[in-house]
Amino acid sequence: MFFDYCPVCRLPGLPNKLCPTCSRQAATERFDTFMVRCPSCFHPLVSEFYVCPECSMKIYSVYDYSASFVRRIVVRWKLEGERKLSNLVSDMFYDTLTELGLTPDKYCLTKVPSSRKGKRNRGWDHMSDVLLFLKCKYNYNISDILITNKDSPVQQKKLNRSQRFEVARSRFKLKNKYSKPALPLVILDDITTTGASLHACKSILEENNLEVWGAVTLLQEL
Ligand SMILES: [Zn+2]
Numbered sequence: 001m002f003f004d005y006c007p008v009c010r011l012p013g014l015p016n017k018l019c020p021t022c023s024r025q026a027a028t029e030r031f032d033t034f035m036v037r038c039p040s041c042f043h044p045l046v047s048e049f050y051v052c053p054e055c056s057m058k059i060y061s062v063y064d065y066s067a068s069f070v071r072r073i074v075v076r077w078k079l080e081g082e083r084k085l086s087n088l089v090s091d092m093f094y095d096t097l098t099e100l101g102l103t104p105d106k107y108c109l110t111k112v113p114s115s116r117k118g119k120r121n122r123g124w125d126h127m128s129d130v131l132l133f134l135k136c137k138y139n140y141n142i143s144d145i146l147i148t149n150k151d152s153p154v155q156q157k158k159l160n161r162s163q164r165f166e167v168a169r170s171r172f173k174l175k176n177k178y179s180k181p182a183l184p185l186v187i188l189d190d191i192t193t194t195g196a197s198l199h200a201c202k203s204i205l206e207e208n209n210l211e212v213w214g215a216v217t218l219l220q221e222l
């Protein structure tokens with residue numbers, strides 16, 4: 001059997017897979033282990049009797065941001081620049097896309113554009129890596145058609161819902177030249193907090209007559 005090290009704790013294991021201990025730890029932080037989901041938009045809810053506060057867009061987030069294990073993986077990857085983790089993270093996305101039936105023959109992947117500052121600090125674009133891994137390993141069509149218009153200096157959390165949306169909306173735009181994807185788009189992002197960026201990206205795409213399924217993100221801060 002091919003042999004490697006757990007990309008997180010470095011104990012021996014299978015290539016690009018969390019070892020059993022890390023894998024169990026990650027599983028406890030999945031929303032599905034301690035919450036239910038809104039059946040139409042997938043927003044995590046405390047009980048099925050709660051009325052969903054979201055429901056304008058499908059956003060499937062896998063892990064709870066307030067737990068620390070998966071968040072720490074994302075910090076190592078994105079902020080501390082451990083680029084090798086792009087491979088592991090792209091497989092986390094792949095597992096979720098597969099569970100949701102978002103297969104390469106039916107959907108095309110895109111992403112929320114990274115902030116210019118983050119890209120500059122890292123020297124590489126973490127979510128572009130994810131798209132490229134998903135294309136090379138699993139044959140997904142990818143369409144990197146949104147770009148950053150300008151970085152926003154505004155703290156999103158201080159704004160109300162529609163202000164947040166407007167600020168996010170002004171941060172992104174479509175590339176001037178792009179080829180129209182033949183399949184509906186799924187927007188990927190690492191972390192969602194208010195969801196404003198995802199809603200903004202969706203509305204920009206839809207205004208340009210592109211079909212959007214919704215979004216898949218790794219972590220959500222509720
Ligand atoms: Zn491990």
Ligand SMILES: [Zn+2]
Nearest residue numbers: 038041052055
């Ligand atoms: Zn909902």
